[in-house]
Amino acid sequence: MIRRFNYTGRQKIPRSRVRIRVEELGRRRRFDAELALDGLGLPRKASVYVEAYYRAAYRRFDFGTVDDPRPPSVRWLDGIPARKPLFRVKVVLAEDGIARILAAADRIVPEDSDRDEDARQSLLPVEYEDLGGRVWALDLDSDWPRLRLNKRFEGIREAARSSPEFLSLVYPEVFRAILERALKEGRFDPDCDDDDWGTLWLRFACQELGCPHPPEDSEEESAEWIEGAVNQFCVHVRTASHFERLLAERGD
Amino acid sequence: MPERVGVRRLTQAGIEKFREYLGELRTGSTAKPPRWLLTDSETSERFSPERFIEDRSFDTRLDAARYLCQVFEGCSDLEEDVGLWSWLSLFYFDQVCPARPDGSRSPGRDYRHILEPGYPYGHRHLLGGPFLVYRLHGDEALLLLCTRVHVENHFHHQLASRQVLISNREIVRAASLLYLHPRRRRPKRGAQAGNEVPGTLLRFVDVLQQLDLNYDLYSMSAEKILDLLPAEFDAWKPRRRFWQRLRSRST
Helix, strand or coil: CCCCEEEEEEEEECCHHHHHHHHHHHHEEECCCCEECCCCCCCCCCEEEEEEEEEEEEEEEEECCCCCCCCCCCCCCCCCCCCCEEEEEEEEEEEEEEEEEEEEEEEECCCCCCCCCCCCCCCCCCCCCCCCCCEEEEEECCCCCCCECCCCCCCHHHHHHHHHHHHHHHHHHHHHHHHHHHHHHHCCCCCCCCHHCCCCHHHHHHHCCCCCCCCCCCHHHHHHHHHHHHHHHHHCCHHHHHHHHHHHCCCC | CCCCCEEEEEHHHHHHHHHHHHHHHHHCCCCCCCHHHCCCCEEEEEEECCCCCEECCCCCHHHHHHHHHHCCCCCCCEEEEHHHHHHHHHHHHHCCCCCCCCCCCCCCCCHHCCCCCCCCCCCHHHHHHHHHHHHHHHHHHHHHHCCCCCCCCHHHHHHHCHHHHCCHHHHHHHHHHHEEECCCCCCCCCCCCCCCCCHHHHHHHHEEEEEEECCCCCCCCCCHHHHCHHHHHHHHCHHHHHHHHHHHHHH
């Protein structure tokens, strides 16, 4: 189980205080960030950075200081292959070459500039990539779970949204894999805020699907709980009727 | 002087034929690489913008990556170009999958030769992985890329798979200060031992991921990052400090 300890009391910057939008201009993309850091008790001279990242690709932008925010004039996302990378905001105080993070917000999913309703915290961001012979894959080892779809298949975007194949056969297993990882990493902390993907997924299971609070220690109980949650999920998205539709379309 | 060849990309048909060949090798086949795939118009297509490449021999992954970075200077969006990296792998196949004396080869998993972009296998392509690391870190990536072209060492495997680590030049430099033998230009003996051995690579990865929560490692120099490491890493730190201390005592 991977647990990390916040030894130096790093604050979390509430999501409501960060707004990041990505816009496409021709073949290039750039971002805008609105940060509201007042009232958090941060030192005025602390530096503010916004970082964009996707896999090994990473770019960092100096946004001035807490009391003198200065967004850089150049905010292009060149070199980052994803259409919408994730973002991180850090407030940093450096002394004698040691830079402490005083406050941070991580794994921020940006909005599209032309789609305000775009999910700022999509539970399952989707990426379209060339996956060779695979139709889909689930990336659980980046900072946020992502569904990877093979862009070589025309119409896969629509298929993933509403096809009976995806709804009945793919998503239950996606859900299962995410829950397994969330519990394995001990991510369910009811006091955790919305920065944590595991918390959000488990909260979805409990609040939307009516599952009980997941067990925290027993592997056996966790496996049972996951089975129950996946069953509930199947009821919720009506996998059985989608599968019947699939068979009917095939004429079986 | 080696002939210069126009770079191409394998088409989907070419990739599938290449995959079939890799499968044959795994069953003990001693068939020669299907180099015709590289030029046949059904199995490959011209890479754009036009680039030329030579069939050179590389001592290390660093040499290969350095050369490929020169060839593709100014090109973008190569990270997910499955056709390009598959073509390059076939082009350099005798180096990414050398033949044994009996003619057999050990290709390993397909993703070592046919790029599977992203996690978990993207960085494991034997040419694409080093290329991406070299483009980020240049010759500072020697620790990760000091092996033969067909051999991936643990430094590459552990660091390149983690965004927080591989994207930070000073972390790669800190790893080199700890684990790269300054004269031999090779990893120090024992540095790749298991997690239970104090101060070794896997502990470095664990500790840095913990430090990343509280310290802005991107703002810090490699030397300052080393200062944050617990005592278990002292034995790996550069001896230069020892000599500096000695010198300061003697003056």
